[in-house]
Amino acid sequence: MTELFEPVGDHDHRLALSATGTLADLNRAGLLEAGDLHVADRVADLAGGADDEVLLALALAVRAVRHGSVAVDLATVPDVAPELTWPDPVTWLAAVEGSRLVELGALRVEHGLVYLDRYARLEQQVCADLVARTRQEPPPVDEAALTAALARVGGRLNDQQREAAERSARQWTTVLTGGPGTGKTTTVARILAVLADQAAVLAAQAAPGAAGRRLSVALSAPTGKAAARLQEAVDAELAGLPEEDRDRLSVESMTLHRLLGWRADNATRFRHDRTNRLTHDVVVVDESSMVELTLMARLLEAVRPQARLLLVGDPRQLTSVGAGAVLSDLVAGHEGDPASPVVSLTENYRSRADIKTLAEALRTGTADEVLAALRAPSSQVEYVETDDPAAVLHDDTLASALAVRRAAEQGDPVGAVRALDEHRLLCAHREGPYGVRLWNRHVEQWLGEELGVDLRQEWYVGRPLLVTTNDHALEVYNGETGAVVLGADGRARAWIAGSRGLQDFAPGRLDAVETMHAMTIHKSQGSQARRVTVLLPEEGSRLLSRELFYTAVTRAQDHVRVVGSEAAVRAAVETRAQRATGLRQRLLAARGAGSAT
Numbered sequence: 001m002t003e004l005f006e007p008v009g010d011h012d013h014r015l016a017l018s019a020t021g022t023l024a025d026l027n028r029a030g031l032l033e034a035g036d037l038h039v040a041d042r043v044a045d046l047a048g049g050a051d052d053e054v055l056l057a058l059a060l061a062v063r064a065v066r067h068g069s070v071a072v073d074l075a076t077v078p079d080v081a082p083e084l085t086w087p088d089p090v091t092w093l094a095a096v097e098g099s100r101l102v103e104l105g106a107l108r109v110e111h112g113l114v115y116l117d118r119y120a121r122l123e124q125q126v127c128a129d130l131v132a133r134t135r136q137e138p139p140p141v142d143e144a145a146l147t148a149a150l151a152r153v154g155g156r157l158n159d160q161q162r163e164a165a166e167r168s169a170r171q172w173t174t175v176l177t178g179g180p181g182t183g184k185t186t187t188v189a190r191i192l193a194v195l196a197d198q199a200a201v202l203a204a205q206a207a208p209g210a211a212g213r214r215l216s217v218a219l220s221a222p223t224g225k226a227a228a229r230l231q232e233a234v235d236a237e238l239a240g241l242p243e244e245d246r247d248r249l250s251v252e253s254m255t256l257h258r259l260l261g262w263r264a265d266n267a268t269r270f271r272h273d274r275t276n277r278l279t280h281d282v283v284v285v286d287e288s289s290m291v292e293l294t295l296m297a298r299l300l301e302a303v304r305p306q307a308r309l310l311l312v313g314d315p316r317q318l319t320s321v322g323a324g325a326v327l328s329d330l331v332a333g334h335e336g337d338p339a340s341p342v343v344s345l346t347e348n349y350r351s352r353a354d355i356k357t358l359a360e361a362l363r364t365g366t367a368d369e370v371l372a373a374l375r376a377p378s379s380q381v382e383y384v385e386t387d388d389p390a391a392v393l394h395d396d397t398l399a400s401a402l403a404v405r406r407a408a409e410q411g412d413p414v415g416a417v418r419a420l421d422e423h424r425l426l427c428a429h430r431e432g433p434y435g436v437r438l439w440n441r442h443v444e445q446w447l448g449e450e451l452g453v454d455l456r457q458e459w460y461v462g463r464p465l466l467v468t469t470n471d472h473a474l475e476v477y478n479g480e481t482g483a484v485v486l487g488a489d490g491r492a493r494a495w496i497a498g499s500r501g502l503q504d505f506a507p508g509r510l511d512a513v514e515t516m517h518a519m520t521i522h523k524s525q526g527s528q529a530r531r532v533t534v535l536l537p538e539e540g541s542r543l544l545s546r547e548l549f550y551t552a553v554t555r556a557q558d559h560v561r562v563v564g565s566e567a568a569v570r571a572a573v574e575t576r577a578q579r580a581t582g583l584r585q586r587l588l589a590a591r592g593a594g595s596a597t
């Protein structure tokens with residue numbers, strides 16, 4: 001695996017022509033991009049300049065954020081490019097610590113990592129807010145009512161799920177983790193019923209005879225699709241509960257950005273913050289592994305200290321696109337803590353047995369164990385080692401494209417969207433021989449040949465769609481999917497399944513959509529399909545990691561087919577998508593010191 005880029009000629013935009021010395025060497029070696037150097041230069045200028053070594057650490061801190069880390073660990077940087085000459089890490093760190101950039105607060109050295117000031121402050125705030133939430137007086141609990149409510153709504157909950165429901169009543173913050181199908185959503189619905197019951201009982205005790213207020217709950221997720229799915233699943237679960245439990249809840253779902261109140265004038269600040277908190281009694285965030293540090297900081301400052309916060313997610317999945325690995329840091333930072341807010345669910349009720357075995361091997365096993373799970377005879381897991389993926393991918397991708405097309409031609413958006421979830425082709429990359437762009441073109445070509453039509457126009461009927469950015473005005477969000485469907489008037493409309501159900505648009509109004517015959521594994525987070533084909537890239541791919549592979553495999557419900565070489569499987573399993581972050585250490589330090597640091 002390499003994290004370096006290979007400059008394409010002297011005019012590659014990633015090359016900084018004005019750079020000199022070590023920085024120029026690292027730029028030409030593909031480690032630092034021009035943007036890293038420019039930002040570092042600007043910041044150093046404000047401090048009246050910086051030594052080469054300090055400037056290098058600053059540029060690496062900028063680079064680190066670009067790669068998803070919140071800081072840089074100078075001791076491990078040389079591992080990325082061992083062939084280059086590096087300063088001694090100990091004296092290097094000391095030089096940074098004693099520098100004017102640190103004195104002026106532009107850079108910070110904390111927990112052995114070098115931070116840009118902004119990220120150190122965000123991490124510190126997240127830690128302080130989480131610790132403050134756990135240190136305050138716990139919520140009042142009516143024990144008899146809690147026992148009765150758990151018996152009434154607990155139903156078939158397993159022991160872990162029941163523990164999650166009970167602990168959520170006793171603490172302000174709960175982190176509910178588990179892989180797909182482990183019953184997280186089922187448990188969330190029961191937790192809400194228990195919390196509503198507690199609120200009603202305590203309110204009646206405080207003001208006998210007064211009309212009880214409903215518990216107001218925000219169900220949110222980083223993507224509209226995940227928020228809508230959460231609402232659907234919670235509604236279905238609540239429908240099975242006694243009416244008195246349902247009636248005590250007022251539930252709304254939305255994306256995290258909408259919950260916090262996005263602002264047209266500011267991309268990183270929201271309407272709700274520490275001075276204007278959210279009014280909800282309970283805030284649930286699903287898919288919280290996808291929440292980056294910045295957004296988590298904004299969320300934590302907006303939630304009232306005495307509102308329940310329920311963070312739900314799978315820490316084994318790929319981390320957020322933006323910097324940080326908050327959920328997995330949170331879990332690791334509370335390991336062995338008797339007061340931990342983390343409850344883990346491990347029993348998978350949805351996936352087929354062989355998919356579970358493969359996912360488990362990817363969670364904790366060796367490469368040999370993963371290969372054994374891939375090669376074991378199974379009707380659910382298939383492994384194809386080939387250097388001609390087209391021959392393997394043709395049938396399923398074409399069948400799926402045809403199913404979407406047929407529904408779309410019949411003016412059936414529900415059928416078209418449902419057909420999308422029958423089979424999904426997942427790629428690690430966007431570009432190149434194993435990338436989404438190329439495979440989208442292949443499938444379009446196969447579909448065109450099969451139908452005997454030209455599919456070169458942009459909005460062809462049956463084109464599967466993936467939204468790639470948040471459009472708050474249209475309420476269409478990154479990660480939502482849909483299809484181009486023929487309308488009754490003979491015109492094509494773009495239908496998107498989002499947080500408000502299925503909505504249709506004149507195609508031209510959606511400017512940030514891509515074709516989705518194939519999808520990147522990153523974008524597939526939070527969704528599942530009945531059958532999944534995972535196309536692994538070559539073993540040298542910088543994206544291959546255990547988390548990437550795990551995320552891809554766990555998207556499948558009934559069948560997963562992995563296409564790739566043994567070397568690629570081994571490379572994925574042996575590479576952890578490590579990010580340099582300090583939240584885990586901060587949480588551990590706060591536990592030790594009795595204060596947030």
Ligand SMILES: Nc1ncnc2c1ncn2[C@@H]1O[C@H](COP(=O)(O)OP(=O)(O)OP(=O)(O)O)[C@@H](O)[C@H]1O
Nearest residue numbers: 156157158179180181182183184185186187349350
């Ligand atoms: N204790 C249980 N006993 C039997 N079935 C259960 C139990 N808990 C959950 N299930 C069932 O398992 C399936 C998956 O549950 P659920 O959707 O809540 O999982 P999840 O962790 O939220 O999954 P995902 O993250 O993929 O959305 C559902 O069909 C649910 O009804």
